[in-house]
Amino acid sequence: MLLLKNCTVINFDKIEENVNILINNDKIEDITKEEIESATVIDCSGKYVVPGLIDMHVHFRDPGFEYKEDIESGSKAAVAGGVTTCLPMANTKPVNDNSSITRYMVEKAKEIGLIDLFPIAAVTKGMKGEELTEMGDILEAGAIAFSDDGLPVMNSEVMRRALEYASQFGSFIISHAEDKNLTGDGVINEGKISTITGLKGIPAESEEVMIARDILLAKLTKAHVHIAHVSTKGSVELIRWAKKMGINVTAEATPHHFTLTDEELLNYDTNYKMNPPLRTEEDKNAIIEGLKDGTIDIIATDHAPHHRVEKFVEFDNAAFGITGLQTLIPLTLNLVKSGQFDMKKFVYLTSYKPAEILNLKDRGYIAKGKKADITVIDDKIEYIFDEKVNKSKSDNTPFFKKKLIGAAIYTIKDGKIVYDFHQQ
Template sequence: MKILLTNCKIVNHDKTLTKNILIEDGIIKSLTDDTPQADKTYDLKGKMVLPGLIDMHVHFRDPGLEYKEDIISGSYAAAAGGVTAVCPMANTKPVNDNAIITKYMADKGKELGICDILPVGAVSKGMHGEELTEMGDMLSAGACAFSDDGKPVLGSDVMRRALEYVSGFGGMILSHSEDKQLAGEGVIHEGEVSAITGLRGIPAETEEIMIARDILLAKLTGGHVHICHISTRYGVELVRWGKSKGINVTCEVTPHHFSLTDRELLSYDTNCKMNPPLRSADDVKAMKEGLMDGTIDCIATDHAPHSRDEKFQEFDLAPFGITGLQTLVPLTLNLVREGVINENDFSRLCSYAPAQLLRLKGRGVIEEGAMADIAVIDPDKEYVFDKKLNKSKSVNTPFMDKTLKGLCVLTFKNGREVYKADI
């Protein structure tokens, strides 16, 4: 089947061009000024056309916690956000610590065909931080990387062995950087707001201590450590230092950590409770600086759905986490409007760089021969993000019922339309 997209403003990581895109059998056949015959034609009227976005950090809760989210609902939420590949973390129930669960997740995604499911396998069995998993088996079953995200790997010896293990096959450890002993029973960032609210604080150093450790272990082993959801100024400084020394370290930031500060917690809204917590205005500034100078490699949502009942309880008892797949586009476009990044940076941070980190061939760029994974974005569309638009099973986001600007209006996976906005 041939599909033609006309009047496209194609935004790649390195250049922007105006062309028509001819898709045949799920592959981009050509970028052309002509209008060749096709079975179906879409006039995109100059909207932004990006390679399908790739989210390196999501929680789809499948298997075992499907009342919050599952691979089907999560995939539809991803498609509605322009995301065509996701990396679900291993903190499922049971934990994704073996090839059987990894294969189940990947195969369920393939059967649905809405979004590629690239499972992240656990570093340690049961995520207990003691015995390493059979990472090679999980890699063969479809795992893209390894992490105990949701929990840190507390033992430096275990993290060292994990980095040595994955370096043998060019793999990557995704680090949830948290000193649990220092964090204690904290629930928000330690600072002025925690003092005002009386909520127990989590010091920035909780994150920074573990970032420093993991960078030094990457130095020791030569392994690749990727710092998840970085949120503090000195965390970014540590990554910047590591890169300057040639250490194999990369990192990601979430939209909520460059968009919101801990002052949101003055309302005691549990939808603003996340881990790492929302930080200070200076930390938010540091996230933007890290994006500007390239210290931060990519943007990932840490999409973490929870049921309404779980969030609708006293603050200390409510779980950490917010959804994020459908707010990725508008919040990242805010950075473009602020001049922090440009449109090509948007494409790089949300598609090209993740594709490179995950070693995904034919993705992250719109060019002849690439997979026809495409996100069509209207950057000027203003709308209220409400439950009708939301495709996730869960609604735990502080952006629900808020006016946002910038909408994914069409998503193609392997050349097939998998989402079309109805507003």
């Protein structure tokens, strides 16, 4: 048995202070203010105790690109970031477009035993945007949803059929909303900074056009579409309209899009290169407002590890993407500390609502009988995010070797301590 003492338990709808959580095997056996005896005790005084975080958008690069990340290193980065459930995208090599690869990913994660892994399988075979995958077969193998993330489904008829097909199985499509014709050879946000730097720009409309299309296709099919990595003010407004119209759309934002702007690109640092790109201060503020008012449902990291040689090149040739699992907590806590929202909203965005979207009823909430997936957060701990702290194989993040405040100090998965910050 494991006992968490003197807890401030944060759920999306309430806070319980000075309670003790008794964990037996993989379940929460009791939450009480009474004294309990246990062989293993963690004193959580002065810390936040929250449901294990759920990241609906990661890239673990396994199979095929294990030099960047694999399921083991990705799992270690996840639990170091307080994340107990991950959904890796399909752009592996070969692409996760069949049940064999899906099964391999699920079974490898189980062998490692640090997190629950639910693959996001490809919408189309080879992510070519042409022929739909065998969704029913792939779902039986352990996938939970479908996305060609990294590439958009450009053909509207294919996207329509994908939405219809997925909904028949009770699943949904995650949209990488990007019109590649508008994006062209762009590498940063189109605007003042692209003009100053001479780097080719990606207009906000390349995202917004596709979001508008996918919203209308969701309206037509009555299927669920989830919009990945929202980055523009216009996108937030489109999603807000869709929700008012009762269309089945959900959306996510990343910590880097509500923390950074394209002003960072004035130094040509490729660690700020991502897709969708960092946008303007106005866009950043719109995303924060979207998180506050419920237009944007969840926070997801889009954890995208790359080897240093893929970033240490000319800007145009550098890979898109940054790691994010271990910066999720400190960057999101910045919004709490600045008064944008409280810790209950933090839990809603990072755990409760993802569990609801994914229909994972055993997690996302700390209560008697629930799965013992728990993260203990110290919101005041200061540290340098360096080689010792970083658990990913890659360090392509602008926050590497910077001071961060706030971290998961214990991560508990199925009742077992799978990460202890103090044992670096």
